[in-house]
Amino acid sequence: MHELSVCQALVTQVIEIAQENSAREVLMITLHIGPLSGVEPALLVSAFPLAAAGTLAASAQLVIESQPLRVHCQTCGADTEATANRLLCGICGDYHTQLISGDELLLANLELMT
Amino acid sequence: MCDSCGCNVTPGNKHLAYKPVKNGASAVSVLKKLLAHNDDQAAHNRTHFDARSILTINLMSSPGSGKTALLEATIDALKDEFRLAVIEGDLETENDAARIRARGVPAYQITTGSACHLDAHMVHEALHYLDLSGVDILFIENVGNLVCPASFDLGQHRNVTLLSVTEGDDKPAKYPVMFRAADAVILSKVDLLPVLDDFDPARAEHCLRQLASTVPLLPLSARKEQGMAAWYHWLRQELAAQRARVQDGATVKPHLQPEGVRLHAHAGV
Structure with missing residues (x-):
């Protein structure tokens, strides 16, 4: 249950950005979360109101866009889809792959009432 | 990933930079790592270690897989060769730190x-209480947990994940985030293998390789002193590499992150 820590970090960042933009309220927060980020989107959503209570983001809508898991194969050069516990190349099956996307834990976008 | 060079922008999120603005509201494109504050503190910790030429290793595993026993054996074997220090993380008690201090290591x-x-903030706070002068290797024994510790950079140079043979051999498949984060995986308590009929080391390695991990897998028993030479060899190699980096004014994060930066940057073009 480290999602509350992650939410507190999120709210801190959101409030900083809201203040930089002289916002009166945060309307929407969009996150990008990959399956290998180590964070569970459903738990983030339930932790968010606790972390945001009493801030400019208290009534913001939290939108989580999950990201695809994709790997790049160093052996055959292909970029393919993968799953969290099988990160092998989808073409040649080699395990010398690197993640292209799927470990994101990003604050992507905010909608502010200014 | 960083917040300044644009390497956060991937083909999947590029469109966000051009999001239209609704009436009365304004959209701000951010693309910042959620744990940026933690990562800033971790970078600060890493600078602190590098300035003292210290190699810092983060030990992670389930509770009871033998992290403290591994440290005790390592201290007994290497304390005349290197100066060691340990930060212990637990929910409660001083027990583990007391075990380490009993062996003459701060x-x-x-x-x-x-x-x-x-x-990273807890580790920074701990550094104020630990005398690091002359220390060669600092071990951080994380809270026993195969989930959350993998998400927080502490400023360490290397991650070591333990898998004990009393657990399931499919743990790497069940906890991919943790095992992907490892720079070395230790298969601990292997002296018990003869009495366990349900743990297959080959299957554990297979599950690890399925995560595209090419890191060393070191089978050992700290209590029975089996396989420890390979672990000490790995530590000596890592310390030599850290000293060479410090000479060059360079540093390193656990292997996962720099590769990610390069590929994300690539994909963003």
């Missing part, structure tokens, strides 16, 4: 209360 215990992981 240890600071972080008690997290109910927090399931260490973060």
Whole structure:
């Protein structure tokens, strides 16, 4: 249950950005979360109101866009889809792959009432 | 990933930079890592270690897989060769730090209360209580947990994940985030293998390789002193590499992150 820590970090960042933009309220927060980020989107959503209570983001809508898991194969050069516990190349099956996307834990976008 | 060079922008999120603005509201494109504050503190910790030429290793595993026993054996074998120090993380008690201190090595215990992981700020706080002068290797024994510790950079140079043979051999498949984060995986308590009929080391390695991990897998028993030479060899190699980096003014994060930066940057073009 480290999602509350992650939410507190999120709210801190959101409030900083809201203040930089002289916002009166945060309307929407969009996150990008990959399956290998180590964070569970459903738990983030339930932790968010606790972390945001009493801030400019208290009534913001939290939108989580999950990201695809994709790997790049160093052996055959292909970029393919993968799953969290099988990160092998989808073409040649080699395990010398690197993640292209799927470990994101990003604050992507905010909608502010200014 | 960083917040300045644009490497956060991937083909999947590029469109966000051009999001239209609704009436009365304004959209701000951010693309910042959620744990940026933690990562800033971790970078600060890493600079602190590099300035003292210290190699810092984060040990992660389930509770009871033998992290403290591994440290005890390592201290007994290497304390005349290197100066060691330990930061212990647990929810409660000073027990683990007391075990380390009993072997003549300075240890600071972080008690997290109910927090399931260490973060960079807790480690920074601990550094104020630990005399690091002359220290060669600092071990951070994370809270026993195969989930959350993998998400928080502490400023360490290397991650070591333990898998004991009393657990399931499919743990790497069940906890991919944790095992992907490892720079070395230790298969601990292998002296018990003869009495366990359900743990297949080959299957554990297969599950690890399925995560595209090419890191060393070191089977050992700290209590029975089996396979320890390979672990000490790995530590000596890593310390030599850290000293060479410090000479060059360079540093390193656990292997996962720099590769990610390069590929994300690539994909963003």
